[in-house]
Structure formats: structure tokens, C-alpha cells
Amino acid sequence: MTRYAFDDFCLDVAARALSRGGAPVALTPRVFDTLLHLLERSGELVDKDELMQAVWPSRVVEENNLNQAISALRRALGETRGEHRYILTVPGRGYRFVAEVRVASAADPLSATKPLRTLAVLPFRLLQPAQDEALQTGMADTLITRLSGLGELVVRPLSAVCRFSGQQHDPLEIGRRLGVDAVLDGTIQQAAAQVRVSMRLLNVAEGWQQWAEIFDAQTDDLFALQDAVAEKAAAALALRLTYDQRIRLTRRDTENPEAWRRYALARFFVEQRSPSALKRAVDSFRQALALDPGYALAHAELSDVYTIQGVMGARPPHEVGPPAREAALHALAIDEHLPVAHYALGHALVQYDRDWAGAELAYRRALELDPNCTSAHHRYAILLMTSGRPDEAFAQIRRARELDPTSLPIDATEGFLYYWDRQYVRAIAHLRGTLEREPHFWMAHYWLAQVLGSHGEHAAAATSAQRANELVGNDGASWLIAWTHAVAGRRDEALAQRDALLERSRHHYVPPYDIAQVHAELDDAEQVFAWLERAEQGRSRHLDTLGVDPIIDAYRADPRMADMYARVGIASVAQSPAPRG
Structure with a gap:
């Protein structure tokens, strides 16, 4: 006899029983028959008269009987009012069972299993080396975007998986390294006008293949292929989706294939995180938007790249701040429900506009839309620390680390949050732990040099500073x-290096706040405030950290600092906590 499985439910026709995760779910006979008929016609509109005749054969009943049976069924399935996770009401017509249903015979080992909670979508492997490399991350990125925020599933971001691009790898081992329940692994093969995508879902804990399928499409119809893959993957994962989430699963951010390719190429460059790659990312995003000005996701990602360029000191703030804000607002005007547009706006408001309240609202809205948005938790943690709320900051960064436990930037951020909280010993241990994982990660060296120097370990600080610069x-x-x-008291060497910075600033942008920090250790208060003035006027990077930066502590009692706090907008933040070891 047949069995039907959906989410973690299983209906056994022969036993006339419904179970959820192996536990029985009580149904009256009429309610059971109502569910069975809807499952037999899954995805189709079932007319009310047809349903009443199937459930009450040879009897004349009122429509209210059917309404009561549907209400009881919804309660048994845990569906709340207006949710439509399983049963969609078509007013005046009937009902449609909208959840993905799997069918098996009694001999089939298929059964409803507990939904997988964490997933990594690996970059697709190209079976012909000459193929477009951006396609392998682009297809993975599209699936990550579509599956993120659906049900209770946590999907690792592209930044967590992109380092496996182009490698021959053991997907189960990668899944264990990423700390996920399941891995989606795929290959792409192109021949003339045809493209074939082979997908498989691997259960990491059990070490077995849970689902596999092959998809064929024309090369100019990648979107239909992406829709099919997303739907089948969601079904294989047994996601408990509302009707609206099922619609969102196949929503396309653009209908222009070439715009999508340019976007995918831009995302490929973004993950390289070098100044030259970010410049190429900006160019590719702009090309995508020239092809489709209504591409909200491209506007949002372009905004974030502009802000990252400013944070890295690769471009002056006046060149990237206004277009970053404009691009984020443009994205939100197109789609207010896009989490990346909200956190990109928050980042821009912090770095250029110094609108702390607006930035916090943006981060919170991103998290309302997607509670598992790693980047929003990450950036919000930094804002909270610079706003004088360390307990909340650590809660946010630890949540970001739970969502993406292998992220080096998140790990390093937790380290410099300890530094800003004057927990120097803990910060040193944490950042050294980051470098044990990846000795060549510049960000960890960059912050470790500052903590070591502030803690009196001058030789080690100089080594880390040199390595970070390289x-x-x-x-x-x-x-x-x-x-x-x-x-370290090497004044002549410091002045010589400072002079080299000033000479470089004649031809390249050098953030004024950086030079202010050098003068802070040279005990030159006049130059500290002169360069802070330039930093404030030029909206320099790291000015948002003025209230928590240990390098500035010696100047907090100066009356000029109170004025600077007020102009930057952090008057209530600036404190000088004693080092806590």
C-alpha cells in the first residue's frame, strides 16, 4: 500500500495512520479521509463538492461539515490561521495541498524524517575546465539566496563555501568541517546549447546520499533550471514552508540571463576580497544594472562593495559613501523585503553618514526578515560595541559565529571586540587561534598587532604589523x-614611517584616522586633534571606533575630545575602561 510523506509527517494508507517524526498524530476517520484525498491530488485544486463526496460517500452533508474537517486537519498539522503551509483555501472553489509530497510503497524505505537544520551549498564543479568559472559560484549563490530564510533551515553563506571552488573534494568531509547536517553538491556540464546539472543531497552525519537528480536545460534557460533545482532541493530537505515561502523559492531577481551572469561574476570577485577584485566587482555589478536597472539584489550588493572599499581604505569615503547609500535605497525602493539591502544600508549609514540610530534600525529590519542573516548579526555586533553595549555586541557576534562557524572575518571580529572591551589577554589568545586556522589571514594580523602593542608585547606587535601590511x-x-x-619607543623609526605615509598621501588616499593613531603614540596632542579634524571632515574609516579605540585613551580627558565625540555622534559612548587583562 501507498504512504505519503511531507515535511516530517508520514501518512500510511494501509494502517490509516498519520505520524510526525515517528510519533502518532490523532485524526478522526473523516479528517483522515480529507487529508488522504488532498494528498492524492497534491498540488491540484480540489473542488468542495468533490471533497465532500470523497469523505462522505452516499451521504448529503452541509458545507460546514467540510469546513470543520479542514479546521481540525489544520490544527492537527500545526498550521496557524492564515499560514497556508499545507492547505491553501481557494475562496468559493475549494482547497489545494501546497506542501511538497513524496510517495512511496510499503516496501520502499522512504519515510518522513526529521528535517535537516543546517546546510552547505558547495560551488558547482565544472566538468569542462574551459567553462565560465563564475558559473560554479553563481549557481551555488542563487541556491543559497533562495533557500536562506526558509523555514528553520540555516544555510551557510557563500563566503563559507567559496574557498572550495574548483577543487576536487570530499563533500562529506567539507560538510564536517563546516559543521552542517547536509551538503548540496553539484556538477555542471555544457555541450553546444545544452547544459546538464547533476545534484545530490548528502546527509553528513549518516554518510549517505539522501537525494540525487539530473536536470537538463537549454543554456539560454538557466532560470528554469534554477527554479527546478530549488524546488527539488527544498523537497529533499523536507522544509516546512508556508505558501508564501514556496512562492519565494522560485522568485527570480532578474529575468535577464546576461544580467544574472554579470551579477554572478561580480559575486565571484567580491569573495576574493582584494582591492583589485573589489574594483572588478563594482564594474560587473554596474554592467548587470545597465542590463536590468530593476535588479534589486545587484543594487544591494553593489552598495555593500562600495562600503567595503571605504572600510579597506581602498577609495576615499566621498567617492564611495554617497553611491553606497543611494544603491541601498534604490534596492529597497524595488524590494523592501530584501535583507541584504537593509544590512547594506546599515553599513553605509555607519561608515559615511554616522547615523547610528538609522543603522541600528536597518540591521534590526534585516534580522526581522531573516533571523539567520549572518552579515547582519556580524555588522550589528560592531555597531553595538562602538555604541557602548558590549554584552549585546558579544551576543550578536557569537550568533554570527554559530551561523557560520568557519568564517575567518567573524572570528577575527570577535577578537577585536575583546580588544575594544580591554580584554587584552583574551583578545590575543583568540586572534592567535584565528591565525592557527589560517596563518595568512591579514585581518587577524592587523588586529593582533594592535592588541600586542597595547599589551606591551612590542616585538611580536611589529612582526604582526609587518605581516598584515604584506x-x-x-x-x-x-x-x-x-x-x-x-x-615601542622607537620614535625616529616611527617618524620616518609617518613621513612615508604623508608622502604617499600626496598620490594615494591615506585615511586621516590612521595618521591620527600614529601621532597618538608619539604623544603629539596637537597633531592627534589636527588629524582627527581631517578625519571628521573627510568621514575617514574607523572614525566610528573613536569611542572604544584603546589607542586614543590618553586623549579622552582633553576638552577637544568632547567636541569631537559630539560631532561624530558618539558623546554617550566614549569611556576609557581600564584594561581587564
């Missing part, structure tokens, strides 16, 4: 070399 490229951390000389 790794970031373009002398992006050369100010840190000058600062480590100054904090």
Missing part, C-alpha cells in the same frame, strides 16, 4: 608599522 597589499596597513615603532 598580506593586505598596497601598503594598506603601513600606518600600523609606524604605530608599532611609536608604541
Whole structure:
């Protein structure tokens, strides 16, 4: 006899029993028959008269009997009023069972299993090396975007999986490294005008293949292929989706295939995180938007890249701040329900507009739309710390780490939050732990140099500063070399490095706040405030950290600092906590 499985429910026709995760669910005979008929016609509109005749054969009943049976069934399935996770009411017509249903015979081992909670979508492997490399991350990114925020599933972001791009790998081992329940692994093969995608879902804990399927499409119809893959993957994952979520699953952000390709290429460059790659990402996003000005996701991601360029010191704030804000607002005008547009706006408001309240609202809205949005938790943690709310900041960064436990930037951020909280010993241990995982991660060296210098470990600080500058490229951390000389009492070397910075600033952008920090360790208050003035007028990077930066502590009692706090908008934040070890 037949069995029907949906989410973690299983209906056994022969036993006339419904179970959920192996536990029985009580149904009256009429309610059971109502569910059975809807499952037999899954996805189809079932007319009320047809349903009443199937459930009450040879009897004349009122429509109210059917309404009561449907209400009881919804309660048994845990469906709340207006949710439509399983049963959609078509006013005046009847009902449609909208959840994905799997059918098996009694001999089939298929059964409803507990839904998988965490997933990694690996970059697709290209079976022909000459194929477009951006396609492998683009297809994965599309699936990640569509599956994120659906039901209770946590999907690792693209940043967590992109390092496996182009590798021959054991997907189960990668799944264990990423700490997920399941891995979606796929290949792409193109021949002339045809494209074939082979997908499989692997259960990491059990070590077995839970689902596999092959999809064929024309190369100019990738969107239909993406729709099919997303729907089948969601069904294989047994996601408990509302009707609206099922519609969202196949929503397309653009209908222009070439715009999507340009977007995918841009995302490929973004994950490389170098100044040159970010510049190419901006160019590719702009090309995508020229092809489709209504591409909200491209506007949002372009906004974030502009802000990242400013944070890295790769471009002056006046070049990237206004277009970052404009792009985020443009994205929201097109689609207010896009989490990335909200957190991109929040990032822009912090870094350029110094609108702390507006930024917090943006981050909170992103998390309302997607509670598992890793980037929103990450950026919100930094805002909370610079706003003088360390307990909330640590709660947010730890949640970000739970969502993406392998992220090096999130790990390093937790380290510098300890630094800003004056927990120097803990910060050092944490950042050294990050470097044990990846010795060449510039961000960990960058912050470790500052903590070590502030903690009196001058030789080690100088080594980390030099390494950070080598790794970031373009002398992006050369100010840190000058600062480590100054904090160690090597004044002549610090001044020489400072002069080199000033010479470089004649031809390249150098953030004024960086130079202010060098003068802070040279005990030159006049120059500290002169450069802070330039930083404030030029909206320099890291000015948002003024209230928590330990390098500035010696100048907090200066009356000029109160004025600077007020102008930056952090008057209530600036404190000078004693080091806590």
C-alpha cells in the first residue's frame, strides 16, 4: 500500500495512520479521509463538492461539515490561521495541498524524517575546465539566496563555501568541517546549447546520499533550471514552508540571463576580497544594472562593495559613501523585503553618514526578515560595541559565529571586540587561534598587532604589523608599522614611517584616522586633534571606533575630545575602561 510523506509527517494508507517524526498524530476517520484525498491530488485544486463526496460517500452533508474537517486537519498539522503551509483555501472553489509530497510503497524505505537544520551549498564543479568559472559560484549563490530564510533551515553563506571552488573534494568531509547536517553538491556540464546539472543531497552525519537528480536545460534557460533545482532541493530537505515561502523559492531577481551572469561574476570577485577584485566587482555589478536597472539584489550588493572599499581604505569615503547609500535605497525602493539591502544600508549609514540610530534600525529590519542573516548579526555586533553595549555586541557576534562557524572575518571580529572591551589577554589568545586556522589571514594580523602593542608585547606587535601590511597589499596597513615603532619607543623609526605615509598621501588616499593613531603614540596632542579634524571632515574609516579605540585613551580627558565625540555622534559612548587583562 501507498504512504505519503511531507515535511516530517508520514501518512500510511494501509494502517490509516498519520505520524510526525515517528510519533502518532490523532485524526478522526473523516479528517483522515480529507487529508488522504488532498494528498492524492497534491498540488491540484480540489473542488468542495468533490471533497465532500470523497469523505462522505452516499451521504448529503452541509458545507460546514467540510469546513470543520479542514479546521481540525489544520490544527492537527500545526498550521496557524492564515499560514497556508499545507492547505491553501481557494475562496468559493475549494482547497489545494501546497506542501511538497513524496510517495512511496510499503516496501520502499522512504519515510518522513526529521528535517535537516543546517546546510552547505558547495560551488558547482565544472566538468569542462574551459567553462565560465563564475558559473560554479553563481549557481551555488542563487541556491543559497533562495533557500536562506526558509523555514528553520540555516544555510551557510557563500563566503563559507567559496574557498572550495574548483577543487576536487570530499563533500562529506567539507560538510564536517563546516559543521552542517547536509551538503548540496553539484556538477555542471555544457555541450553546444545544452547544459546538464547533476545534484545530490548528502546527509553528513549518516554518510549517505539522501537525494540525487539530473536536470537538463537549454543554456539560454538557466532560470528554469534554477527554479527546478530549488524546488527539488527544498523537497529533499523536507522544509516546512508556508505558501508564501514556496512562492519565494522560485522568485527570480532578474529575468535577464546576461544580467544574472554579470551579477554572478561580480559575486565571484567580491569573495576574493582584494582591492583589485573589489574594483572588478563594482564594474560587473554596474554592467548587470545597465542590463536590468530593476535588479534589486545587484543594487544591494553593489552598495555593500562600495562600503567595503571605504572600510579597506581602498577609495576615499566621498567617492564611495554617497553611491553606497543611494544603491541601498534604490534596492529597497524595488524590494523592501530584501535583507541584504537593509544590512547594506546599515553599513553605509555607519561608515559615511554616522547615523547610528538609522543603522541600528536597518540591521534590526534585516534580522526581522531573516533571523539567520549572518552579515547582519556580524555588522550589528560592531555597531553595538562602538555604541557602548558590549554584552549585546558579544551576543550578536557569537550568533554570527554559530551561523557560520568557519568564517575567518567573524572570528577575527570577535577578537577585536575583546580588544575594544580591554580584554587584552583574551583578545590575543583568540586572534592567535584565528591565525592557527589560517596563518595568512591579514585581518587577524592587523588586529593582533594592535592588541600586542597595547599589551606591551612590542616585538611580536611589529612582526604582526609587518605581516598584515604584506598580506593586505598596497601598503594598506603601513600606518600600523609606524604605530608599532611609536608604541615601542622607537620614535625616529616611527617618524620616518609617518613621513612615508604623508608622502604617499600626496598620490594615494591615506585615511586621516590612521595618521591620527600614529601621532597618538608619539604623544603629539596637537597633531592627534589636527588629524582627527581631517578625519571628521573627510568621514575617514574607523572614525566610528573613536569611542572604544584603546589607542586614543590618553586623549579622552582633553576638552577637544568632547567636541569631537559630539560631532561624530558618539558623546554617550566614549569611556576609557581600564584594561581587564
